[in-house]
Amino acid sequence: MVKCCSAIGCASRCLPNSKLKGLTFHVFPTDENIKRKWVLAMKRLDVNAAGIWEPKKGDVLCSRHFKKTDFDRSAPNIKLKPGVIPSIFDSPYHVQEHSYSVMDSPKKLKHKLDHVIGELEDTKESLRNVLDREKRFQKSLRKTIRELKDECLISQETANRLDAFCWECCQESIEQDYIA
Numbered sequence: 001m002v003k004c005c006s007a008i009g010c011a012s013r014c015l016p017n018s019k020l021k022g023l024t025f026h027v028f029p030t031d032e033n034i035k036r037k038w039v040l041a042m043k044r045l046d047v048n049a050a051g052i053w054e055p056k057k058g059d060v061l062c063s064r065h066f067k068k069t070d071f072d073r074s075a076p077n078i079k080l081k082p083g084v085i086p087s088i089f090d091s092p093y094h095v096q097e098h099s100y101s102v103m104d105s106p107k108k109l110k111h112k113l114d115h116v117i118g119e120l121e122d123t124k125e126s127l128r129n130v131l132d133r134e135k136r137f138q139k140s141l142r143k144t145i146r147e148l149k150d151e152c153l154i155s156q157e158t159a160n161r162l163d164a165f166c167w168e169c170c171q172e173s174i175e176q177d178y179i180a
Helices: 032-042 106-150 156-164 168-178
Strands: 025-027 060-062
């Protein structure tokens, strides 16, 4: 059976000519602590178990996920240096954001949430300011229309049309939709 790299988005397969191409495959460490670090570095979740993915016997990672300095090339067979952790994962952004990818720590998520909430509050405040300016503008415009009509510089019909143009209905609708 052909072994495939266990990293999300990696299509490397262990074929007879892989070594000739400089591609090596490495089984997960037996040391539970280091194996856990490998799995966490991969940021891969098990969709079925709703938890972190656990490698099975025979699962491998290819050499593309390790730095060149992680290898011991002094022996005829290329081996990983003891205790190295894979660190190169070029998963596409859309793959990293799905449920089978390990999310940030709760502390980082809380920080991100606080940041987004802060931005939302700032945006709401900006919207309130814009709507307040619009109200002031409409009041000023209505006052000007009234003055022009009172001085007989515009007709009643023109005054009514300009007044209708002040968007009162639209203003109230916007406030109800966005400032709730």
